[in-house]
Amino acid sequence: MAWAPSKELMTPDEESVHGLTSTEVHILGEKAIAAKALAYCPYSLFRVGASLLATDGTIIMGANVENGSYPVGICAERTAMSTAVIQGYKLGSFKAVAVATDVTPASSPCGMCRQFLREFCEPPTPILMFDRDGKYEVMTMGELLPNAFGPDSLPSRDKMEELNKEKKA
Ligand SMILES: O=c1ccn([C@H]2C[C@H](O)[C@@H](CO)O2)c(=O)[nH]1
Numbered sequence: 001m002a003w004a005p006s007k008e009l010m011t012p013d014e015e016s017v018h019g020l021t022s023t024e025v026h027i028l029g030e031k032a033i034a035a036k037a038l039a040y041c042p043y044s045l046f047r048v049g050a051s052l053l054a055t056d057g058t059i060i061m062g063a064n065v066e067n068g069s070y071p072v073g074i075c076a077e078r079t080a081m082s083t084a085v086i087q088g089y090k091l092g093s094f095k096a097v098a099v100a101t102d103v104t105p106a107s108s109p110c111g112m113c114r115q116f117l118r119e120f121c122e123p124p125t126p127i128l129m130f131d132r133d134g135k136y137e138v139m140t141m142g143e144l145l146p147n148a149f150g151p152d153s154l155p156s157r158d159k160m161e162e163l164n165k166e167k168k169a
């Protein structure tokens with residue numbers, strides 16, 4: 001079915017969802033849905049599109065890419081985020097993430113993607129999940145991955161050396 005804006009998408013520009021304007025939500029949805037068409041998923045036939053909104057206004061897209069050796073395939077969220085990272089975007093660069101699938105209710109990012117996204121998205125970052133009709137649900141990164149092992153969870157190398165020395169002593 002063609003994508004149509006849901007009621008939430010038609011709110012005036014000033015209104016916001018998790019700090020996003022309705023225009024940003026609209027663009028994130030359009031791009032995640034468009035990215036579904038780029039999926040390579042001959043095995044599952046489960047198309048997933050992802051879009052990332054960077055703080056500079058750029059949108060980065062991704063789609064799932066499967067493999068004949070099934071576990072080798074990669075999810076849409078990780079192709080999008082990897083593409084963004086090699087363009088120079090980093091932790092703090094992302095205003096929001098969106099994913100789109102052909103199912104209802106909306107599908108949410110798998111566990112591996114939650115961890116992967118958390119490396120570059122702070123806990124308040126909204127993650128929009130679009131269903132087959134273009135309606136969306138939104139949860140934050142922190143809600144999807146509470147008490148995460150994030151990039152700040154690793155002590156510095158110096159600190160680790162010190163801790164290891166103490167332990168051996
Ligand atoms: O968060 C998810 C979950 C699944 N998939 C892909 C992986 C595989 O190609 C297909 C079926 O699991 O959907 C994603 O892209 N993102």
Ligand SMILES: [Zn+2]
Binds near residue numbers: 077109110113114
């Ligand atoms: Zn995934």
